[in-house]
Structure formats: structure tokens, C-alpha cells
Amino acid sequence: MTRKKEGLRERRRRETRQEIRAAALRLAGEHGFDKVTVEMITTEADVSHRTFFNYFSTKEAAVVQAPPKLPDEEVDAFAALGPAHPREILADLTALLLRDIAEQPPRRDEFHATFALAREHPPVLAAMLAGFGAFERYLAGIVATRTGQRAEDEAPRLIAALAMTALKTGMESWVAEDPKDENDSPMPYVERVMTLLRTLLGH
Amino acid sequence: MTRKKEGLRERRRRETRQEIRAAALRLAGEHGFDKVTVEMITTEADVSHRTFFNYFSTKEAAVVQAPPKLPDEEVDAFAALGPAHPREILADLTALLLRDIAEQPPRRDEFHATFALAREHPPVLAAMLAGFGAFERYLAGIVATRTGQRAEDEAPRLIAALAMTALKTGMESWVAEDPKDENDSPMPYVERVMTLLRTLLGH
DNA sequence: AGAAAACATGCACAGAGTGCAAGTATGGAA
DNA sequence: TTCCATACTTGCACTCTGTGCATGTTTTCT
The missing domain is CATH 1.10.357.10 (Tetracycline Repressor, domain 2)
Structure with a gap:
């Protein structure tokens, strides 16, 4: 019933995900989506190239909203x-x-x-x-x-x-x-x- | 009113397009879409790598129907x-x-x-x-x-x-x-x- | 405290997609 | 028929996306 205590790991994961998203949206807004490389995003969000693809399976996925999960x-x-x-x-x-x-x-x-x-x-x-x-x-x-x-x-x-x-x-x-x-x-x-x-x- | 006489060039283009499509669909049916490379398709359809992308902007485009153009x-x-x-x-x-x-x-x-x-x-x-x-x-x-x-x-x-x-x-x-x-x-x-x-x- | 699981990272690589320049075939005009 | 402009094909070289794997690090659980 009560929301399970969110462990440190889960929180970090959520934060990292959001940081990558934000970086991707910011850069895409500035330079246009196709002028932005994954490397630019990873530099901005301060994660590795490989980590980016751990969170998002494609570059596009980083800038679109994941469909909500209904309770x-x-x-x-x-x-x-x-x-x-x-x-x-x-x-x-x-x-x-x-x-x-x-x-x-x-x-x-x-x-x-x-x-x-x-x-x-x-x-x-x-x-x-x-x-x-x-x-x-x-x-x-x-x-x-x-x-x-x-x-x-x-x-x-x-x-x-x-x-x-x-x-x-x-x-x-x-x-x-x-x-x-x-x-x-x-x-x-x-x-x-x-x-x-x-x-x-x-x- | 009558359909403009289709030149040789246009006919060839239509045929080539269809050949690429057919090759892509056939190979994807056999091996699965992600196991098929563009090179395999071009070999099968007997066109160059570059020509493939002249007809289809992505590999996916080759296997989906283009939306019809209404008269x-x-x-x-x-x-x-x-x-x-x-x-x-x-x-x-x-x-x-x-x-x-x-x-x-x-x-x-x-x-x-x-x-x-x-x-x-x-x-x-x-x-x-x-x-x-x-x-x-x-x-x-x-x-x-x-x-x-x-x-x-x-x-x-x-x-x-x-x-x-x-x-x-x-x-x-x-x-x-x-x-x-x-x-x-x-x-x-x-x-x-x-x-x-x-x-x-x-x- | 220590084992187990989850996660981040670097490296190397296959494959998608593009710009450019050169060659070849076609449609049209003289 | 001849010749030119244009469209199309091709090869080459290159950038970037996305993945497998091996390694090191951090969190969780007992």
C-alpha cells in the first residue's frame, strides 16, 4: 500500500535518467536534434557513452516521454x-x-x-x-x-x-x-x- | 486526363524500387529484420549500397508501405x-x-x-x-x-x-x-x- | 563484514546513413 | 542522327549510432 522506500540506487538512477533527458532536450533545442551527437549529450550530462545507452536504447528515446504506467x-x-x-x-x-x-x-x-x-x-x-x-x-x-x-x-x-x-x-x-x-x-x-x-x- | 506516357526512366525507377522492396521483405522474412544488413539487400537486388539509400532513406522504409497519394x-x-x-x-x-x-x-x-x-x-x-x-x-x-x-x-x-x-x-x-x-x-x-x-x- | 547483485565505464567493432565526385544512361532539341 | 543537359548509379571515405564484452566500483542484503 505505502510506496516502497526508494533505495539510494533507485534514486540515483532516476536522477541520472532525468539529467540525460534534460541535457538532450537542452542541446536539441539549441542546435537541432540531428546536429546533436550522443557524445555531446554524454559530455553535458557527465556520463559515459555506454551509460547513455544503458538508459535509452536510442537517441530519440532520450527526448520523448515514456508512456505512463497506470497504477x-x-x-x-x-x-x-x-x-x-x-x-x-x-x-x-x-x-x-x-x-x-x-x-x-x-x-x-x-x-x-x-x-x-x-x-x-x-x-x-x-x-x-x-x-x-x-x-x-x-x-x-x-x-x-x-x-x-x-x-x-x-x-x-x-x-x-x-x-x-x-x-x-x-x-x-x-x-x-x-x-x-x-x-x-x-x-x-x-x-x-x-x-x-x-x-x-x-x- | 490520360496518364502521361511513362518514360523508360520512370519505369526502371519503379521496377528498381519494387525489386529492392521485394528483396528486403524476402530476406527479412527469412532471417529476421535485424539480422538483415543493407548490404545483403543490395546484393540480392543487385544494386549498390548508395543506390539503396537513393530509394529509401532508412532500412525500415524499405519494408513499410508508403502512404497512398489520393487522386x-x-x-x-x-x-x-x-x-x-x-x-x-x-x-x-x-x-x-x-x-x-x-x-x-x-x-x-x-x-x-x-x-x-x-x-x-x-x-x-x-x-x-x-x-x-x-x-x-x-x-x-x-x-x-x-x-x-x-x-x-x-x-x-x-x-x-x-x-x-x-x-x-x-x-x-x-x-x-x-x-x-x-x-x-x-x-x-x-x-x-x-x-x-x-x-x-x-x- | 563480506558476498552477491546492480551498475558504470572503456574498448573495440559492425552497421546505418551522408557528402562528394566521377561515370553512365536517358530525354529532348536541333 | 547528333549532341547536350539532366537524371541516375556507383564507389569512396567518413561520421555516428548502437552492441558485446571485460573490468572495476558501488549498493544491498544477510
């Missing part, structure tokens, strides 16, 4: 609701996602930097979309668990895809907007897209 | 329909896509091979999703032209995303299925997903 309790609770009308499942799923966003609000500056890079550099975009894709399949698996279907079945895949569409579109609008205040959140944007989605297709 | 007349006709209820625009857009599929039916064997590779090799999946993403932005632009909005606005992006979701989901189901007969088409699958989408969110 197990939430996922279990969702799955326990059991079969229902697809519309209701989709609503529950998006609600779950929104709750997660509310609890772990993404950093706007990092997201903005990542999206800006993705717009200009296809490899970064590819890495980002791959992350979204992996997360979408993960969601499809969760939905399938709830409905007792297989993750490869059409309905779970479609529901997950719709939830991801709302999430992606909303996030995109969020980062495109000028920051209103300091502690703004993508939540209202995603919620608005969900509404738009309903009025678009819904009755 | 200008169709696109213009679509745009000329002018603003309408989003639901109607989405219906027109998917109809346009289905018509294009019907006219240029994708080769099942190649699609199957590509999807199989994408399932096992993240870089291939990333390249494929990047292609879909580019096509989706292209569609958003078309929708924006029709409605007089900007391609970055939320409604065009969302409509394009929904159309792509239907297309992707349908295609995925299609390739997953065992080939019923020789000349089967992904069309009915995509149509079924569209219906599912309507009953899922619709009235």
Missing part, C-alpha cells in the same frame, strides 16, 4: 467493472486516463520541447508515435481483460484507439496553446476533445 | 463539398478512402509481411506509424480546406484521426485474417469497423 489498483478496479456497453467502457477508460493525468501532471515545458522536436524531425515523431502505439495496445489489453475478450479482438482495439485519439488530440492542443498560467493542465483540453468526440459521432 | 480530382471534389456537420464530413472522408482502396487494392502478401515485421521489430513499427501519422496530417489538411479552417484546428485533426483509426483497425483485422480467397480486399473490414464505430459512439 495497478486503478487498472484492477476498471477491469472488475466487467462487461458493459462499449460507450460506457470508453467513458470509464477516458475517466481513468484523466484521473492519471490529474495525479501525475506532465511537465508542460518538456512536453512542449518534445512536440516541437517531433514536428521538425521525423525520427523523433516516429519514436513518439511508437510510444503512443505501445500504450494503445496496453490499453486494449486492459479493456479485453474487462470484457473477457482477447486483446487482438476488434472492439477492445477500437475502444483503446478512440481513447488514445482523444488523449493525443487533447494533448496536442494543450501544448500548442500559450501557457495561461504556471500550473495549467492538459485535463480540460482532453475533456473538451471527449465532448467534441461525442457531439461529433454521438447522438 | 487530386477526388480530393478537390471532396473539398468542394464545403462545410457540413462533422459527422457528414467524416462519412465523406471514409467513403473517399474506401473508394481509393477499391481502386488501388493493396497487396495482401506484402501487407501481411510488413505487419508481421512490425509486430516483432519496434523500429519497423515506428516507421509504419510515422507513415500513418503523416497521412493523418495530410487528411487533416484536406478536411481543413473543405471547412475553411486551419489544419492545426481541433475539428479537422479529430475527424482525420477518426478516419485513420477506422482505416488502421480495419486493415489490421484484414491482415490478421486468413486469406479466404485470392482476390480479397480490406474494404469490408474497414466498412465493418466504421459501422462498429457508429454503433459504439453513435446514437
Whole structure:
């Protein structure tokens, strides 16, 4: 129940990871992603070439957000609701996602930097979309668990895809907007897209 | 109106491209994508290392389908329909896509091979999703032209995303299925997903 | 305290992708 | 037909990404 005491090792690892990320984003912002070499990043972050690839499997991975891991309790609770009308499942799923966003609000500056890079550099975009894709399949698996279907079945895949569409579109609008205040959140944007989605297709 | 006489040069280029693709897919099917080097492909296709990268900017690009280019007349006709209820625009857009599929039916064997590779090799999946993403932005632009909005606005992006979701989901189901007969088409699958989408969110 | 596991690092290497320059084939014009 | 401009192919040399392996160091657990 309580978060396991984070050992020194884990903390260092998290810090190092964040330092590499920050260095990569800073340098990419200055010189452009393709002008930045891994060596420059490792120098800036003060780690070895080899350590960089211990944390990130590619250069792109260092500048894109890893898809969030949803808390197990939430996922279990969702799955326990059991079969229902697809519309209701989709609503529950998006609600779950929104709750997660509310609890772990993404950093706007990092997201903005990542999206800006993705717009200009296809490899970064590819890495980002791959992350979204992996997360979408993960969601499809969760939905399938709830409905007792297989993750490869059409309905779970479609529901997950719709939830991801709302999430992606909303996030995109969020980062495109000028920051209103300091502690703004993508939540209202995603919620608005969900509404738009309903009025678009819904009755 | 009539297709411009295809010069020898263009034909050779198309053939070479196809030969490289075929060689890449064949070798990747045999040894696995990551065990295949560009050199192996060039040897098999009988072109130089440098020529390979003249046709494909990355090794991944050689094994994924380039997003189709929609015929200008169709696109213009679509745009000329002018603003309408989003639901109607989405219906027109998917109809346009289905018509294009019907006219240029994708080769099942190649699609199957590509999807199989994408399932096992993240870089291939990333390249494929990047292609879909580019096509989706292209569609958003078309929708924006029709409605007089900007391609970055939320409604065009969302409509394009929904159309792509239907297309992707349908295609995925299609390739997953065992080939019923020789000349089967992904069309009915995509149509079924569209219906599912309507009953899922619709009235 | 000491063993075991996790981690960082350096080294060497295969392979991807690019700029450049030279050669070859094609389309078009005279 | 002849000749030129252009497009395409190729080889070469090079930078950079990403990986296997061996070694040393730090943390955790008992």
C-alpha cells in the first residue's frame, strides 16, 4: 500500500535518467536534434557513452516521454467493472486516463520541447508515435481483460484507439496553446476533445 | 486526363524500387529484420549500397508501405463539398478512402509481411506509424480546406484521426485474417469497423 | 563484514546513413 | 542522327549510432 522506500540506487538512477533527458532536450533545442551527437549529450550530462545507452536504447528515446504506467489498483478496479456497453467502457477508460493525468501532471515545458522536436524531425515523431502505439495496445489489453475478450479482438482495439485519439488530440492542443498560467493542465483540453468526440459521432 | 506516357526512366525507377522492396521483405522474412544488413539487400537486388539509400532513406522504409497519394480530382471534389456537420464530413472522408482502396487494392502478401515485421521489430513499427501519422496530417489538411479552417484546428485533426483509426483497425483485422480467397480486399473490414464505430459512439 | 547483485565505464567493432565526385544512361532539341 | 543537359548509379571515405564484452566500483542484503 505505502510506496516502497526508494533505495539510494533507485534514486540515483532516476536522477541520472532525468539529467540525460534534460541535457538532450537542452542541446536539441539549441542546435537541432540531428546536429546533436550522443557524445555531446554524454559530455553535458557527465556520463559515459555506454551509460547513455544503458538508459535509452536510442537517441530519440532520450527526448520523448515514456508512456505512463497506470497504477495497478486503478487498472484492477476498471477491469472488475466487467462487461458493459462499449460507450460506457470508453467513458470509464477516458475517466481513468484523466484521473492519471490529474495525479501525475506532465511537465508542460518538456512536453512542449518534445512536440516541437517531433514536428521538425521525423525520427523523433516516429519514436513518439511508437510510444503512443505501445500504450494503445496496453490499453486494449486492459479493456479485453474487462470484457473477457482477447486483446487482438476488434472492439477492445477500437475502444483503446478512440481513447488514445482523444488523449493525443487533447494533448496536442494543450501544448500548442500559450501557457495561461504556471500550473495549467492538459485535463480540460482532453475533456473538451471527449465532448467534441461525442457531439461529433454521438447522438 | 490520360496518364502521361511513362518514360523508360520512370519505369526502371519503379521496377528498381519494387525489386529492392521485394528483396528486403524476402530476406527479412527469412532471417529476421535485424539480422538483415543493407548490404545483403543490395546484393540480392543487385544494386549498390548508395543506390539503396537513393530509394529509401532508412532500412525500415524499405519494408513499410508508403502512404497512398489520393487522386487530386477526388480530393478537390471532396473539398468542394464545403462545410457540413462533422459527422457528414467524416462519412465523406471514409467513403473517399474506401473508394481509393477499391481502386488501388493493396497487396495482401506484402501487407501481411510488413505487419508481421512490425509486430516483432519496434523500429519497423515506428516507421509504419510515422507513415500513418503523416497521412493523418495530410487528411487533416484536406478536411481543413473543405471547412475553411486551419489544419492545426481541433475539428479537422479529430475527424482525420477518426478516419485513420477506422482505416488502421480495419486493415489490421484484414491482415490478421486468413486469406479466404485470392482476390480479397480490406474494404469490408474497414466498412465493418466504421459501422462498429457508429454503433459504439453513435446514437 | 563480506558476498552477491546492480551498475558504470572503456574498448573495440559492425552497421546505418551522408557528402562528394566521377561515370553512365536517358530525354529532348536541333 | 547528333549532341547536350539532366537524371541516375556507383564507389569512396567518413561520421555516428548502437552492441558485446571485460573490468572495476558501488549498493544491498544477510
